Amino acid sequence: MAVELTHEQIQELLGAYALDAVEADEAAIIALHVRDCAECQAEVDMHHEVAALLASEPVALPLAPWDRIVTDLGFNAKESDAEPRQPRPMPTLPGETGAAPGAASAPTQGADVIPLPRQTSRWRWITTVAAAVLLIAVVSLGAFAVHQQHRINSMNRSLSTLDNHQTLAEAAARAGSVPGARNVELRDTTGRPVANVVLLQDGTGYLIRQDGMTALPADHTYQLWGVSGDVKVSLGVLGSSPNIAQIGVPNGITALAITDEHNPGVISSTHAPLALASI
Amino acid sequence: MDKPLDAASDTALVLAVSRWHEGALAQLYERHAGVVFGLARRVLGDPATAEEIVQEIFLRLWNSPEKFDPDRGSLRSFLLAQTHGRSVDRLRSDMARRRRETRDAYERPTVNDSIDKQVVDLVVADQVREALDTLPIDEQRAIELAYFGGHSYRQVAVLLDAPEGTVKSRIRSGLRRLRETLEGTGVGVSWQSN
Numbered sequence: 001m002a003v004e005l006t007h008e009q010i011q012e013l014l015g016a017y018a019l020d021a022v023e024a025d026e027a028a029i030i031a032l033h034v035r036d037c038a039e040c041q042a043e044v045d046m047h048h049e050v051a052a053l054l055a056s057e058p059v060a061l062p063l064a065p066w067d068r069i070v071t072d073l074g075f076n077a078k079e080s081d082a083e084p085r086q087p088r089p090m091p092t093l094p095g096e097t098g099a100a101p102g103a104a105s106a107p108t109q110g111a112d113v114i115p116l117p118r119q120t121s122r123w124r125w126i127t128t129v130a131a132a133v134l135l136i137a138v139v140s141l142g143a144f145a146v147h148q149q150h151r152i153n154s155m156n157r158s159l160s161t162l163d164n165h166q167t168l169a170e171a172a173a174r175a176g177s178v179p180g181a182r183n184v185e186l187r188d189t190t191g192r193p194v195a196n197v198v199l200l201q202d203g204t205g206y207l208i209r210q211d212g213m214t215a216l217p218a219d220h221t222y223q224l225w226g227v228s229g230d231v232k233v234s235l236g237v238l239g240s241s242p243n244i245a246q247i248g249v250p251n252g253i254t255a256l257a258i259t260d261e262h263n264p265g266v267i268s269s270t271h272a273p274l275a276l277a278s279i
Numbered sequence: 280m281d282k283p284l285d286a287a288s289d290t291a292l293v294l295a296v297s298r299w300h301e302g303a304l305a306q307l308y309e310r311h312a313g314v315v316f317g318l319a320r321r322v323l324g325d326p327a328t329a330e331e332i333v334q335e336i337f338l339r340l341w342n343s344p345e346k347f348d349p350d351r352g353s354l355r356s357f358l359l360a361q362t363h364g365r366s367v368d369r370l371r372s373d374m375a376r377r378r379r380e381t382r383d384a385y386e387r388p389t390v391n392d393s394i395d396k397q398v399v400d401l402v403v404a405d406q407v408r409e410a411l412d413t414l415p416i417d418e419q420r421a422i423e424l425a426y427f428g429g430h431s432y433r434q435v436a437v438l439l440d441a442p443e444g445t446v447k448s449r450i451r452s453g454l455r456r457l458r459e460t461l462e463g464t465g466v467g468v469s470w471q472s473n
Contacts (some may be wrong), residue, residue, distance in 0.1 A: 007284040012444070015451030018360075021425035023433070045351045047454045050428060051363065052356035053407050059317035065334040066308055072334075074343060075301045088297040090345050176331040185424060278405070 005029050007037070014040060044130030049057035060270065085113060087270035088179035169246045172198060186258055188212050194258060194275035207245045208237065212275065215241035215262060223261045225269065237265035254279055289354035297344040304341055311313040311355055312337065315362045320365040322429050328373070332365050363426070370429040403466055418453030422445050 194212035295303035319329035
């Protein structure tokens, strides 16, 4: 017997439908319904966005599937071996210049810059504004991180020749009493303190080793990272057995992490963090 | 594409994929394959099958980029919706489900589990977990059993010993409440811009 559902009955099922938690016959009916009902389609889309956040636990990037994709699709084949392919027709996207199907495969003028879609809901308006702020922060972070890397490398080289009147330890100790200074404790999976960071309001600070930071092999180094949303920025390498290091943390960083890397450190880490803390 | 791939939006990259840009697919893979794999693995409980799902999802994207409509949401939610659908299909038809039924139905990642994951999404994941914790426990359980357990609402009703109508309502209201909570904290913006 065919299942028949009213609009109200379908609405009650939209949450379950978005989570693939309905029966097959119900799913088929709802899929047909939402094609013609903008209200229900919008609700399903919203539930999908929330579910995507629930699912976004960070995991290591799997490499094997990509290798198989490259093989299956014949990527990296010589261009002369491939027959020219026509671009696939896409739905009209903002910024698309409307090149006719069969046009040259090279992107047309302006087509590589796709403005965000028109914001139809408060949810998307908020995310657009925040995304613009984040984009500015990311650009700033990138430039600042390069600058900071140079600074920290220089600091590490000069540690052994510090002026007797102001050792790094003295400076770190004084920083703790500066108004507005914050203490951030990075802990490992067992809750053991690995490092303590004294952070001043201008973003400078000091990282002080704790019991959980054991000496690494000579060809390894601890590396400090600043996290902001999706962005992970190196804040410097600390050496294999640091005691105290001067650091800089740009605005917008919301978490700190420490990884174990091979010398001289990496641009992008694939290692799980040894210690973490939210700022 | 003039700008570097890693600076391009997801939408621009999908457009490039429609023009057979291999590097664009690689960039999208780098951005999203991790969470695709994570969700598939969590639903299926089997890393090998989860890797097959990852391969399938990105091959689909290569073969049918026109299926993504940026007006309806982010590319990530599009990919994860497909991932979840395929994972549940596999789960419901796979003998592996019999092994999963012996597992704790309420299994959720703990703070210690998250340490094993990349730090990139750590802060967002913490905020999402906090938002989930603010839900009434009945709504939490219903959503988790449905989404991560791969159960239908009818099966969830049996597991929770609750009427089917109640479970449907809990899932729907729970998702709405989560959205409001996350909207208030600004979570979800880091890839919405793409």
